[in-house]
Amino acid sequence: MSGCGAEHGLISIDQALALIAETIQPLEHEIVPVEQALQRVLAQDVHAPVALPIFSQSAVDGYALAAPQHPIDAGQCFQVIGEVRAGQVSELQLEAGQAVRIFTGGKIPEGTTTVARQEIVQLHVEQQIQLTEDLAEHADIRDAGEEVQAGQVLATQGQRLGVGAIAALCMTGVQQVLVYRQAKIAVVVTGDEVASHVDELQQGKIFDANTPMLKAWCQQHGLAAEFFLVADQETALTELLQALQSSFDLIITTGGVSVGDYDFVRPVALNLGFQQVFWKIKQKPGKPMFFACAQSAEHTCYLLGLPGNPAAVYVALQVYVISLLRGLVGQTVSPAWVSAVLQHELKSDRRERFLRMSAQVEQGQLQVTALKKQQSHMLSNLFESNFLLRVPADMSLSAGTLLNGIYLD
Known part of the structure; x- marks a missing residue:
C-alpha cells in the first residue's frame, strides 16, 4: 500500500514505522556541484571518470632508478640524467644504470624499475648517486589505478555525502552529482504557555525548549526549515496550515495533537484535506502522534504532529522524524538500531x-x-x-x- 488515507487506531512502534514507509514517496532529483553536496543523498551511483592514481607516481622524495636486475645491492651507483617534480610533464626515459631525481607525486619516467628514497642515497660528483642499502624492485611506486579503476562505483544511490566523501569524489575528478531534492520543511510550535525569553516569563508560562531543540536538530542534520509559532486558536492554526501545505513537503507540529479542548492540530488538518495515516502509538513517551498527508496531482504535503512535551519531541526526532526524512531521499525508513x-x-x-x-x-x-x-x-x-x-x-x-x-x- 502507498499513498495517503490509511485509517488506524492505537498502533505499535513497528506499525507506525511501516506506515510511514508505505506512505512516503521520495522527492525529485536535481544535479548539484560536488562542492555543494555536503549532507545531500545520492539519487544514483557515482562512477569514477578516471583511474586513481591517474598515472604511476612516486610515493617519496628520492630517485627513480632503472636497474638491470633486482634486488639492487647496497653500493651500486646510478647516473642522474634529470629531475621530475610533482605536476611536471616529463618525457624522460630511463635506461639501465640511469636515475632521475623525483619528488612525491611526480610521474614515474618510462623505464623505471624502482624508487630509492633519498635517505638511502649518497650523492657523488658528476651527478652520480650510490645506494647505502639494498633495494627491492618496485619500491615506493604508486601504480596507476591501484586505488580506483576508471568506471568503478565510488558511491552508491542512497548514500549521504559527508566531508570525506566530498574529498574522495573531487580526488577522482567528479564535478557534479545527482541528488534528491532537499525537503522544504515547516515547523509549527503551538501553545499559549511558551515564552522564548526570560523577560516574557510571566505567571503560568514556561520556557520554550521545543523551538531551539528543533532548530538545533535541523541544523545538525543539514536541513533548512522555517519556524512558526502559533497560539492555541483554531482559526489561527487553520490559516497557517492552509498557507503552508501548498509550498512545503513536510510540516512538523509540536503540541495540540491529543484530545484536549485546545488540541486543534488533528481536526484542523483533516478539515483542510489531510488524510490520516495514524494518530496514536502505544509508546511512552509520545502516545499522541499524528501522521497525515495531503496529496494532489501537483504536490504532496506530509504532516507529522508531535506531542508538546519536550522529551516526547526529542524521542520523536530520533525515531520518527529521521525515519520520515530518510524515506523522502530514498533510504530505508527506520532508525539505525x-x-x-x-x-x-x-x-x-x-x-x-x-x-x-x-x-x-x-x-x-x-x-x-x-x-x-x-x-x-x-x-x-x-x-x-x-x-x-x-x-x-x-x-x-x-x-x-x-x-x-x-x-x-
Missing part, C-alpha cells in the same frame, strides 16, 4: 518505552544504564544520556537482557 546489554532490572510497563540511558563499551559489549527523571516533560538527564533504549511492553527485564536502541547525537 544497535544492540545493547541492560545492566540492571526493569519493571514491566503496558506500553513500549524509550528510555534515556548512559552507554559505554565494557569488555567488548555496549552496556546501558537507565538515568533518573524519565518523565516526558523532563530533559535534564540529556546532559548525561548518549543512548535511547527501546524497551518492550508487558515484560519484566533482568540484567543482561539484550535490547535495541539508538545512539544519540
